[in-house]
Amino acid sequence: MLINTLSKKTGVSIHTLRYYESRGLIKGQCREGVTTNNYKTYPEDAIEVIEFINEAKEVGFTLSEIKNLLDSWTNNRLSPEKKKAVIAAKIEEVELKIKQLKLVKKKLQVVLKEVEEGYC
Amino acid sequence: MLINTLSKKTGVSIHTLRYYESRGLIKGQCREGVTTNNYKTYPEDAIEVIEFINEAKEVGFTLSEIKNLLDSWTNNRLSPEKKKAVIAAKIEEVELKIKQLKLVKKKLQVVLKEVEEGYC
DNA sequence: GTAAACTATTGAGTATACTCTATAGTTGTC
DNA sequence: GACAACTATAGAGTATACTCAATAGTTTAC
Numbered sequence: 001m002l003i004n005t006l007s008k009k010t011g012v013s014i015h016t017l018r019y020y021e022s023r024g025l026i027k028g029q030c031r032e033g034v035t036t037n038n039y040k041t042y043p044e045d046a047i048e049v050i051e052f053i054n055e056a057k058e059v060g061f062t063l064s065e066i067k068n069l070l071d072s073w074t075n076n077r078l079s080p081e082k083k084k085a086v087i088a089a090k091i092e093e094v095e096l097k098i099k100q101l102k103l104v105k106k107k108l109q110v111v112l113k114e115v116e117e118g119y120c
Numbered sequence: 121m122l123i124n125t126l127s128k129k130t131g132v133s134i135h136t137l138r139y140y141e142s143r144g145l146i147k148g149q150c151r152e153g154v155t156t157n158n159y160k161t162y163p164e165d166a167i168e169v170i171e172f173i174n175e176a177k178e179v180g181f182t183l184s185e186i187k188n189l190l191d192s193w194t195n196n197r198l199s200p201e202k203k204k205a206v207i208a209a210k211i212e213e214v215e216l217k218i219k220q221l222k223l224v225k226k227k228l229q230v231v232l233k234e235v236e237e238g239y240c
Numbered sequence: 241g242t243a244a245a246c247t248a249t250t251g252a253g254t255a256t257a258c259t260c261t262a263t264a265g266t267t268g269t270c
Numbered sequence: 271g272a273c274a275a276c277t278a279t280a281g282a283g284t285a286t287a288c289t290c291a292a293t294a295g296t297t298t299a300c
Binding site: 003004014 | 245246248
């Protein structure tokens with residue numbers, strides 16, 4: 001699919017998609033044999049990747065972090081051990097973030113109770 | 121305590137603390153009666169506030185969002201109902217983020233398994 | 241065959257969140 | 271009373287993640 005389709009299917013603007021491509025998070029390919037233009041086509045998988053980027057961004061990961069992660073499972077020069085290490089490390093980070101969110105939630109609940117009971 | 125102490129107790133740089141103060145996230149007060157300087161003193165509570173800011177930031181909340189939240193429980197012009205609404209809305213957001221993190225974790229676990237089984 | 245709609249590239253502009261520098265004044269210790 | 275260590279303010283600089291504008295070329299529908 002072309003960039004416009006990818007944009008519409010993901011809800012991410014063409015500008016942002018190009019930005020992601022410039023940062024190496026996604027990659028489109030020029031169709032073989034076509035020489036009149038360099039329109040890039042994106043595979044179906046790109047949709048999933050964009051969705052993953054959105055989710056990861058939403059919970060506080062930077063594009064650099066996300067790129068490293070995406071690279072680790074597309075880069076074939078990386079040994080399986082290293083890939084596993086990168087992903088496992090990220091899972092731990094995610095778990096830490098979940099813990100932190102639960103802490104934030106608990107704090108908010110305490111404040112909510114205080115307001116309800118009229119302490120502030 | 122003065123800004124240096126607050127910085128040391130929280131691990132947040134003086135620059136950043138001042139930035140937070142300029143954004144209205146924390147507030148120091150000049151001691152009454154003191155006219156020779158305008159050194160600001162910060163209450164003990166400020167430490168907790170800074171820690172909360174760090175946690176909230178880590179999981180993807182912006183300083184504006186955090187400020188709104190902090191305001192809602194210090195601003196006395198706000199009705200308890202409105203305060204409750206602000207906090208309850210944030211708790212929902214936190215729950216959503218937890219769900220998203222669990223989704224991200226699941227995806228990472230799938231990829232990890234794929235690497236382990238040699239699919240990529 | 242032309243006009244609308246699309247694509248690519250380059251580079252500038254914006255918002256957020258710092259981070260640093262320069263300057264000037266204040267406090268505490270010897 | 272000198273000097274290190276601190277404080278405040280203002281403003282410049284940086285990194286990240288967009289966001290937009292300008293330009294130029296391409297494709298598609300009529």
